[in-house]
Amino acid sequence: MARVFEFGEVVEGFPIRVVNEREARAGAGILLLFGLFAFSQAFLNGSFTMTRMVILVFAVDFAIRVLINPRFAPSLILGRYMVRKQAPDYVGAPQKRFAWGLGLAIALFMIGWNLIGNQAGPVALLGCVTCILLLFFETSFGICVGCAIYNWIWPGQAQLCPGGVCEVPGPRAEITRLDWGQGAVIAATLAAIIVVSPIVAGMQSPGYFGPGAHAMSDTVTVADASAACEAPAIARLMGMDAHWRAKNGC
Secondary structure, three states: OOOOOOOOEOOOOOOOOEEEHHHHHHHHHHHHHHHHHHHHHHHHHOOOHHHHHHHHHHHHHHHHHHHHOHHHOHHHHHHHHHOOOOOOOEEEHHHHHHHHHHHHHHHHHHHHHHHHOOOOHHHHHHHHHHHHHHHHHHHHHOOOHHHHHHHHHOOOOOOOOHHHOOOOOOOOOHHHOOOHHHHHHHHHHHHHHHHHHHHHHOOOOOOOOOOOHHHHHHOOOHHHHHHHOOOOHHHHHOOOHHHHHHHOOO
16 A cells, blocks of 8 residues: 555665656646647637646646655656656656645646636636646756745755756856857847737738638628627637737627
8 A cells, every 4th residue: 555655766876755757747748738728729719628627637637646646647657658768867756746736736726716616717817827837847948846946945955856956056067058149049039020920910811712612601691700700708708809809800
């Protein structure tokens, strides 16, 4: 039974229990993929079905991680399979448990707010965006925000953090330094985006050119056009329905 209800693995040569950072990042990427899809469905189509399913999956997955054993969390099982041929990158388990506990707290709040209370609006949007950003930082950059909070609350307690960020900082490796040339590239890229964005925004949206296009256009009714111009529920809840209709040519 102790093997089931435990957190982290005992690995020879490490003074504390550890988890595989590669597995954790893979699991975060899997959850991020589904989270982005659900968020897009709610934001663009006003459908919260996928969002509610993802919230439930998040809550169950993080509850298993924190309260039972990360070895049995579905996303981490899939993550372990995906990175099974890579050498493990061991990081401290205590700060990971704290970070995943924060994820569980957010998921439980979203269950109460969205599923039980049937509420949406800016609060639900903030909860979704927070989860997406936390998962994005972990899977893309290896930055565990919850681990950083853990080390801030209990300074010096966290060990074996990803990238060695918990250790006493020393001289930075030359390969990690930035110079003015790289800064100029970033500035030029941002300037190009600012210049090109209005041009792209002014382009006409592509129409339907497939078989039966003319027949479809001849049978469009006023009711169909009115339904097509109805703003998604999330846009209405946020008071942005007029903005949505203007952007979509309604």
